[in-house]
Amino acid sequence: MVTSLTLDALQDFVFCPMRYWWRQVAHLQEPETLGQVAQTILREAILEYARIYWMETKPEPAVVHQAIQDNPKAHHLQIMVATLWGYRFIDWKQAELGRLLRQYGRADAEIVVNFVRGGKEYRRPDGSPYEAPRLTKVYQKLAKEAGLLEMKQRIDKAADHLPIKSRKKQSLADTYAQMNGEMVADLVAALPNWKGKVLGVDVPFVTVTNGHELAGRADLLVQVERQPELVFFQYGQRLLPFKAYKNDLRIIAALLSAGERWERGQMSSVRVFNLIGEVRQERIYGPGRKERLEAVVQMAGRTIEAGGYLPRFLRFETYPTCLACPYQLYCIEGGGDILERMDPAGHAALSQQSRRQRE
Numbered sequence: 253m254v255t256s257l258t259l260d261a262l263q264d265f266v267f268c269p270m271r272y273w274w275r276q277v278a279h280l281q282e283p284e285t286l287g288q289v290a291q292t293i294l295r296e297a298i299l300e301y302a303r304i305y306w307m308e309t310k311p312e313p314a315v316v317h318q319a320i321q322d323n324p325k326a327h328h329l330q331i332m333v334a335t336l337w338g339y340r341f342i343d344w345k346q347a348e349l350g351r352l353l354r355q356y357g358r359a360d361a362e363i364v365v366n367f368v369r370g371g372k373e374y375r376r377p378d379g380s381p382y383e384a385p386r387l388t389k390v391y392q393k394l395a396k397e398a399g400l401l402e403m404k405q406r407i408d409k410a411a412d413h414l415p416i417k418s419r420k421k422q423s424l425a426d427t428y429a430q431m432n433g434e435m436v437a438d439l440v441a442a443l444p445n446w447k448g449k450v451l452g453v454d455v456p457f458v459t460v461t462n463g464h465e466l467a468g469r470a471d472l473l474v475q476v477e478r479q480p481e482l483v484f485f486q487y488g489q490r491l492l493p494f495k496a497y498k499n500d501l502r503i504i505a506a507l508l509s510a511g512e513r514w515e516r517g518q519m520s521s522v523r524v525f526n527l528i529g530e531v532r533q534e535r536i537y538g539p540g541r542k543e544r545l546e547a548v549v550q551m552a553g554r555t556i557e558a559g560g561y562l563p564r565f566l567r568f569e570t571y572p573t574c575l576a577c578p579y580q581l582y583c584i585e586g587g588g589d590i591l592e593r594m595d596p597a598g599h600a601a602l603s604q605q606s607r608r609q610r611e
C-alpha cells in the first residue's frame with residue numbers, strides 16, 4: 253500500500269513528534285512569528301525575481317515595474333522585498349508603521365554603508381572590518397545622533413499590536429533593517445546568471461520510498477548542461493557545515509526524485525544557496541543517501557501509526573529546541589498539560605485496525 257506524506261510533515265515529525273501532531277492531526281496552524289514573516293517575504297521576492305528576470309515568460313507585476321522605474325539605482329530584488337513588506341503593513345492596517353520602518357531602514361543603511369566603504373573610524377585598530385557594525389560604539393553614537401534609537405523604540409512598541417508573535421530580542425526594526433540591507437546585498441552579490449535557464453519556480457517533486465509517496469517543493473528547477481537541477485535557497489541566517497546539507501531529508505528526496513517523472517532526464521544535482529555571508533553553491537552528487545531516507549520514513553510511518561507523539565520537552569536537555577519552535581506558545585505557554593490531549597487507548601485501537609487492514 254502506498255501512503256502519502258509530505259516532506260514538510262516528515263521533517264516536522266523528525267523535529268518533534270508533537271509538532272507533527274499539532275499541525276497534521278490537530279490541524280492547528282502555528283502562530284505566525286516575525287522571523288517567519290521575514291523569511292516568507294524574502295522567499296516571495298526571490299521567486300518573483302526568478303519569474304521576471306530568469307524565466308522571462310511571466311508578465312512583470314505592474315507595482316514592481318513602477319517601483320523599479322521610480323528607483324532606478326536600487327537593485328530590483330531589494331525593491332521587491334520592500335514592496336512586499338509594504339503589502340504586509342497595509343494588510344495589517346499599519347501603513348504608518350510601514351512608512352516609519354522604511355525611514356528607519358534608510359537611515360540605518362546610511363550609517364552601515366560607511367563600515368563597508370571603510371575609513372579609519374569605521375575599522376578596528378588593526379584596520380580589519382567589524383563583523384557586526386551595529387554593535388560598535390561608532391554605530392551607537394551615529395544612531396543616537398540620527399534619532400534612530402528613539403525611532404526603534406517607537407517601532408518596536410507599535411509592533412506589539414501586529415498580529416504576529418515576537419520573541420524576546422527579536423526586534424522588528426532590526427529584522428527589517430537587516431533584511432533590506434545586509435541580507436539582500438549578500439544575496440544580490442551572489443545571484444547566478446541563469447538568464448533563460450530557469451525552467452520552473454516553486455517546483456513540486458515526488459519521491460516514492462518504502463511504500464510512502466513523499467511530496468516536496470523546491471524553489472527552482474534549472475537546466476544545467478541539458479540536465480535538470482533542483483535549487484533550494486536557505487532562508488535561515490546560519491552557515492551550515494556541508495555534512496548538514498548532505499543529510500537534509502528534503503535534499504536527499506529531491507535527488508531521488510530523478511527519473512521517469514522528470515521528462516528532461518535524470519536529476520543531475522541539487523544546489524543550495526545560503527543567503528547570509530558567504531553564499532555556498534554546492535552540488536551534491538551520488539546516491540543521495542537513499543537508505544537514510546528510507547529508514548527515517550519507515551520509522552516515522554510506524555510511530556505515526558502507533559500514535560507516538562512524544563513532545564520534545566519531556567527531556568530538559570532538549571528544551572532549547574522548543575524555544576525555536578512556534579508551537580511553544582501552545583505546548584508551554586498555552587497552559588494545561590499537553591499529555592492530556594494524547595489518547596493511548598485510541599492510538600492502540602488505531603494501530604490494531606491498520607494492522608488488520610494490512611493483513
Ligand code: SF4
Binds near residue numbers: 267578579580
Ligand atoms: S514546543 Fe517543543 S514539544 Fe512543543 S511542538 Fe515544539 S518542539 Fe515539540
